[in-house]
Amino acid sequence: MPTVTFLPGYRKATVPEGATLLDAARAAGLSMNVVCGGEGKCGKCQVYVKDGTVSFDREKYRRFFSDEEIARGACLACQATVAGDVQVEVPAGSLIEEQKILVEVPGMKEIPLNPTVRKYEVRLEPPSLEDTTPDLARLLEGVERQSGPPPNRVYAPLGVLCYLPQVLRRSGWHVTATVALVPGGYRLSSVDEGDTTGRLYGVAVDLGTTTIVAYLWSLVDGRILATASNYNRQISCGEDILSRVNFSRRSGLTRLQQLAAESINEALTTAADAAGIDREEIFEVMIAGNTVMTHLLLGIDPGYMIAEPYVPVVRRMLSTAAGRIGIAAHPNAGVYTFPAVSNFIGGDIIADILATGMAEREEATLMVDIGTNFEAVLGNSDWMLSCAGAAGPALEGGEVLFGMRANPGAIERVRIDPDTLAPSFSTINGVRPRGICGSGLIDLLAELFRACVIDRTGGINLELDHPRVRKGQYYPEFVVAWKEETSIGKDIVITENDIKNLIMSKAAIHAACMTLLDAAGLAPTDIGRVCFSGAFGNYLNKENAVTIGLIPETPPERVGNIGNGAITGANIALVDRRRRKELDGLARRITYIELNADPSFMDRYTSSCFLPHTDFALFPHVQQTLEACRARQGVRSWQA
Amino acid sequence: MAMKALDIYKHLPKTNCKKCGYPTCLAFAMKLAVGKAEVEACPDLDPDTKSLLGGVTRPPVRLVTIGAGERSIAVGEEFVLFRHEKTFYHPPGIMVQVSDTWPEDEVRSVVETVKETVVQRVGQDLVVNGVAVKYESNRPERFAATVALAGGGSTLPLVLIASDPAAFEAGLAVAGHYRPLVHAATEENWEGLAALTKRYGCPLAVRAAGPAELASLAGKCAEAGTPDLVLDPAPSSLAGFIATATEIRRSAIGRTEPALGYPLYLDAGAFGKTDAALAAGILKYAGIIVTPPLASASREAALTLRQNIYTDPQKPIQVTPGIYPINEPGPDAPILLTVNFSLTYFTLLGYLEASRIPCYLFIADTEGLSVLTAVAGGKLTETLVADSLKKFGVADLVDHRLLVIPGYAAPLSGKIEDATGWKVLVGPRDAADLPGYLEKEWKA
Amino acid sequence: MTEQSDEGLTIREVRLGATREEGGTREVSYVIGGERDLPFSGDGAGRPLVALEICDDPRFWPPVVRDYVGDLANDTAEWARAAERTYGADLVRLNFTSTKQRGFDAFDAIAATTEEVLAATARPLIVEGSNEPELDSEVFRRCGEAGEGERLLLGTAEADRYRSVAAAALAYGHAVIAQSPIDVNLAKQLNILLRETGVPQDRIVIDPYAGALGYGFEYSYSVMERIRLAALSGDADLAMPMICAPTDTLSVREVREAAPADQEAMAVAWEFYTAYAAIVAGASIVCVRHPLTVERLKAALEG
Incomplete structure (x- = not known):
């Protein structure tokens, strides 16, 4: 049977001789524009034959074509029949659905507008x-x-x-x-x-435990009209997920549902007001949230998720009308929530995956979303593995004496002169420092390590005779900024305890990545790219992240940051219904690995509790750099 | 060769239909790769694929049952060379040897001891498994009588050790229906013995010096219809046994020589150092160990070693979290925080009981992790301590609010004080130092 | 530097003790390590060494041993002499239990005892110093100094207190016991820390920490096997000989609560099975406390 190849895109179909190109196009999954139903009357299904021949009565349909089109081999797909292998070009105008207005989703290019x-x-x-x-x-x-x-x-x-x-x-x-x-x-x-076709809006929402982010879109032309963000009002019922679930168990589910809707409405109203549009003309809301947040928004009891065996009520994509859950859009607007893999890998992570595009690539991508909890996903278009765990708050500045979130005054970048041990740093907004945020802590760890102030377990070498290295009240410490330099009137230090907390956090993440790699039977060198998701990745020095062994060793050019992957994913799913439709299937094929049930996780964790890792073979490049670095300083490390 | 999960996954239907009981085909592939699932669980595989993947999971060492009834033992069916790679499954049977030249009373006393002695440890009953009767009288009927004296196989599993076919005939006439192990077929006598054991359906030990000779002999006996074999490598020294046993197990695991895929036999009395031989046999792959009668100390130590080595290394034995009174504590007794890792608990218990200091051992659920790893891995936290204090009603037991924590948990001391409102005392890191510490530091 | 090869490694040889030619006063020195295969398989190492452990303050010692050695327990040097001459130990491990007393400051006695024991013995000596970070520096310095040139095996370094032992070993030419809590990764980490501190790799002996038989010994056993396997497959940071000192063995319930008539037999059996299993797992030195265990082990290792 002859094969018909459609350009662009090289979609192929094999059809019997005598079939029309329209039949072949349908077989190849293309939706041709056939207003007349394929009777040769509307002339909308023009295609150009590039190679091979078809049987087509050009004179009979001459009226539909210009001379130029005739010269290019134009014919009507519904009337041209296949005589042998043929290659056909389909102009964009002849396709129905894919009227590709390509949309710039922040963080991802060229998404077809297809709501x-x-x-x-x-x-x-x-x-x-x-x-x-x-x-x-x-x-x-x-x-x-x-x-x-x-x-x-x-x-x-x-x-x-x-x-x-x-x-x-x-x-x-x-x-x-x-x-x-x-x-x-x-x-x-x-x-x-009358005619309101110029006003059709949609909103993508990242429903976070702490913050809500919303993007308001015109679904007519694929423009982002406004964005808004605000705190999740549920914080009044508990800071973290666990306390929210506990609150809901004390018959607070209705309240939490209302607060979730109100929080979204606040963002939605802010954005609508900024864009000067009527919220009633918002007809679609796409929401990415973790599994508990999604349950709470929909008023579904999350209580069975927080204790063994950790079972959510539902994990598939859900849709409902805005009016039913109190979302201030058109009451009949469709509200869609992202599907989840497990209660630990929620819709926000599926959105991350969508944002990385990893499910459409052949190379393996490792995606890591870091917060107090972390999630890691490894896979490609064929398979996908995921896991989640507790990293502890150290990487976000918690449990660190002078740790803080990435707010003004936070030291975000640090370098330490290996000879003088003098640090140079920059702060967010350039003001006097008052603490150190995650990216600054990672820099510090890497720099102290390179300068041999700390050993591989993070122990501070007190035998160094230097004013910045001192015994401290409880733990040995290193002075990052003298009190005269700060805005808080005291020395900003990093203690050995801080460093050990950081090492434990990075070890949990590295061990999780290695668990995924080992489960897939891959080596770190098989990773095509690493994507950080979440605010954490924004200011991260990639080389330092690898130097301390936060992630498996990967060349810096392969490490990227997708920013807020949850909102990017929500944006993509809002504007492109094809990708949205695939989400359930994507979530279903992601295999979840329970780290606590994996006997070798603790082993990997222990070996990761070292800078950069107990097994240097996993960090050949870091090892090289360090040896060069240490050779330069030589003596100081010990006998000074 | 073990296949990797992704390689196995390529052969699966990728429908994620869950009919195998796992949520995705890849999850199933991962279980198959580590031998924790059966390929049969997937209903959608064609026979070729099944056999391709099935080869991954067939046990490389055959399971052989000796004896019948309650005290029968099954040995073999092992998958690894080192216990940390997975676990050892079937502890070796320890069989006490008697001779048919011994006075009846002596035989009877040994048999009684084997039958009645139970060592209880960590919730398990540990026993010496059976009796080996050795033919030294040159009188088959005497052999048969001693076999009968040893219970004839109906109460305890037996090993019949002889070389004379007439002795085996006589012995098996008594015990043949209780699956005694017949020791041993050699290059000279295997045909007769294979036929005899086939007739009774008994397991057969084959004896030859060296793996190649054993493989050849085992192959012939298996072909002759005795599938349940045990291999005796006839070692000339204990070191020789360890070396040969390692080599045989390695071939079996690597599936390079299927005829070596049987449990091993060790005569622990052969070298004049029974304790060392017992230990070596337990550690290095023996399936059946025949030993001279044991003194109680040796017996208890050997059984304990066997229990240790055949504990699943991936599942630490955990102690139930709770509050444990030691040496009859009163309301002024110290509360000693620790974790539910069994090693930690037993060590502490040992020192504390020995010290005679009344105290409460307060065990938090760290999922079986030691103090060091529990602190490092965030399993031992101030929240856990606070919750456990409440859960176990510790405050009602004592009239003070002082909590002694392990030295390795020192970084948590401030946080525990904040979370519990109890005053925290940081104890020593070493259990051995705890009694001394309490004597000097403790006053409620 | 890390040294790796596809062929696998030989366990590093570590010399213990120094003869006159080697700058010390010992009649013999031992070289441990050198294995190229698993224990009892293939060629390589010599017989594992059996050390008898004694202490300078018997209040901290198991009663079953005190009962057996009697007055010797109060004379550390004589106890050491008997360990070699009477009980047949390959070497003595001297444990400074006196440092466990509160407010310990008898540092001169540490030096003196070290010297006396060295004078009383002819073979290499293992010294177990303090177990208290506050005392470490001085204790290790004093016993290190007292044994200068004798290539003591000095214990123990741990991940959070290794610098003092390392300093004493480097200053006075001793070898170091590197103890980590039953974990192959932690063992390797400590060896790396010591290496980066300047301790030569042929002066490190791994102590993976041994639990008593029946009380977690299986963890120690498997960690020893893992360490040895990693070393043989090319991990230079684990290719050191191992020492096994299951110090809790004589405190277990089975020994403590045994009928008086059986207690000695139980103590020896418990020590024997633990130590022998450690040898099968790859230990080059096993330390026991009951003199009768020494004899049993040596007999088992002959031939």
Whole structure:
């Protein structure tokens, strides 16, 4: 049988001789624009034959083509039949769905604008005694004529039917219908007077435990109109996930549900006001949150997730109407939540994965999302492994004497002169320092290590005779900034205890990465790229992260940062329904490894509790650099 | 050769249908790769793929059962050369040897001791497994009588040691239906013995010096219809046994010589140093160890060593968390925080009981981790201590609020004070120093 | 420098003790290590050494040993002499239990005892100094100095207190026991720390910490096996000989609560099985406390 190849994209279909190019296109998964139904009447399904021949009566359909098009081999896909192998170019205008307005999603380029909700402007013939078609059927037939879905597949909620007759007549039978693709068909979300097709909005939301981030999109042209962020109001019921779940168990579920909706509404309102749009014209909301946050937003009891055997109620993608959960968009707007893998790998991580594009690549990507808890995902288009664990708060500045979040005054970058041990640092906003944030701590660890102030376990060498190295009140410490330099009136130090906490945190993450690699039977050198997700990765010095052994040794050019992957993923899923549709399948094929049940995890952890690692063979490059570095300083390390 | 998870995954249907009981095909592949799942669990594999993947999980050492009934033992079916690689599954059977030249009373006394002596440790009953009857009388009927005296196989598993076919005939006429181990087929007599053991369905020990000779002999006996074999490498020294046993186990594990995939036999009395031989046999791959009668100290130490070595290294024996009174403590007794790692607990218990100091051992659930690793891995935290104090009602037991914590947990002392409101005393790091510490430092 | 090869490694040879030719006063010195294969397989090392452990303050010593040695326990030098001459130990391990007393400051006695024991013995000496970070520096300096030139095996270095032992070993030419809590990674880490401190790798002996039989000994056993396997497959940072000193063995319930008539037999059996298993796992030196165990072990290792 002949093979038909469609350009661009090289999609292929094998069809019997005599089949039309339209048949072949369908077989290849392309949706051609055939307004007439494939009868050679509308001329919309033009294609160009590049190589090979087809049987096509060019004279009969001459009227659809310019001379130039004829010269390029134009024909109508519905009327041209296949005679042998052929290569065909399909111009963008001949395809229905992929009217590719390429969208710049921050952090990811070139996503096709392909939302699930559309508006159809229709002008209808008013009914008469000769034509007594009911209002709904009349409207939907009009929608279908605009290339909309067939009427029998569209579900019309009662609420819409109640106002439909008035809107149709008041508008003089000129309305805009908003139709959303929903599982199993379509939903008529709204009918409005006149032409409102220029105003169709969607919102992507990162529903974080601490903060909410929202992006407001025009789904007509794929522009981001405004962004907003605010704190999660649930914080009043508990700082962390566990305390929220406990609060919900004390019959606080309704309250937490309301607070989640209110928090989203605050962001949504801020963004809508900034863009000057009406929230009622938001027809789609895509929400990425961890498993507990998603449960709480939907009012589903999360109580069984926090104790063994840690079972969530639901992990698939859910959709509901905004009005049902108190989201201040159009009441019929579809609210979608990301699916989860387990209660530890939630929708936020699926969004991260989407943001990395790792599920579409052949090379293996390692994605790490670092906070007090961390999640790690390793995989490619064929397989994917994930795990999660507690890193402890040290990398975010917690449990560190002068640790702080990445706020103004935080030391974010540090270098230490290996000869004089004098540190030079920069702070966020350039003000006098008042603490050290995660990226600064990682720099410090790497620099102290290079300068031989600390040994490989993080122990400070008190035998160094230097004013910055001192015994400290409880633990040995190194002075990063003298009190005269700071804004807090005391020396900013890093203690041996801080360093050991940091090493334990980095070890947990490294051990998790190694667990994934070992489960897949891969070596660190097999990792095509490493992606950090989350605020943590923003200011991170990649080389230092590798030097201390936070992640498996990877050349710096392969390490990237996707920023807030949750919002990026939500943005992608909002604008591209094809990728959204794949999310459930993606979540289902991710294998979750329970680190506590893995007997070798502790072993890996212990070997990672060392700078950079007990097994140098895993860090050949770091080892080389360090040896060179130590050779330069030689004597000081011990006998000074 | 063991296949890696991703290699196995390539052969699976990738439907994530869960019919195997695992959430994804890859999860199933990972279990297959470490031998923790059976390829049969997947209903959608064709026979070729099954056999390709099935080869990964077949045990390299055959499981051989000796004896019948409650005290019967199964040895073999091991997968690794070193216990840390996975675990050792089937502890060797220890069989006390008697001679048919001994007076009846002496035999009876040995048999009684084997039957009745139970050492209880960590919730397990440890026993010496059976009796080996050695043919030295040159009178088959005497041999048969001694076999009968040893219970005839119906109560304890037996090993029948002889070289004369007539002795075996007589012995098996008594014990043949209770699966005694017949020792031993050699290059000279194997045909007769193979036929005899086949008739009774008994396991057969084959004896030859060196792995190659053993493999050849085992192959012939298996072909002759005695599938349950035990290999006696006839070592000339104890060091020789360790070396040969290691070599044989390595071949079996590596599946380079299937005819060596059987449990091993060791005569611990052969070298004039029974204790060393018992230890070596337990450590290095013996499936059946025949020993002269043991003094109680040797017996207890040997059984304890066997229990230790056949403990699953990936599942530390954990102590139930709680509050344990030691030496009848009163309300002024110290509360000593520790973890539920069994080694830590037993060590502490040893020193504290010996010291006669009344105290409470307060065991937090660190999931079986030692103090050092529990502190490092964040399993021992101030929250855990505070919660456990409440959960076990510690405050009701004593009239003070002082908590002694292990020296290795010193970094947590401030946090524990804050979280519990108890005053924390940092104790020594070494259990041996605890009694001394308490004597000097403790006053409630 | 790390040294690796595909062929696998030979365990590093470590010399203990120094004869007159070697700058000391010992009648013999021992070289341990040198194995190229698992214990009892293939060629390589000589017979493992059996050390009898004694102490300078018998209040901290197991009663079953005190009962057996009687008055010797109060004369450290005589006890040491008997260990070699009467009990047949290959060498003595001197444990400074006196440092366990509160407020210990008898540093002169440490030096004196070290000298006396060296004078009373003809073979290499293992010295177990303090177990208290505050005392380490002075204790190790004093016994290190007293034994200068004798290539003592000085214990013990641990990950968070290795600098004092290392300093004494470097200053006075001794070897070091590197003890880590039953973990192959921690053992390797400590060896790296010592290496980076300047301790030559042929002066390090690994003590992976031994639990008593029945009380976690299996962890120690497997860690010893893992250390040896890693070394033989090319990990130079683990390619040192091992010492096994299961110090809790005589405090276990089985020994303590044995009927008086059985107690000695139980003590010896418990020590014997532990030590012998450690040898099978690769230990080059096993330390025991009951004199009768020495004899049993040596007999088991002959031939």
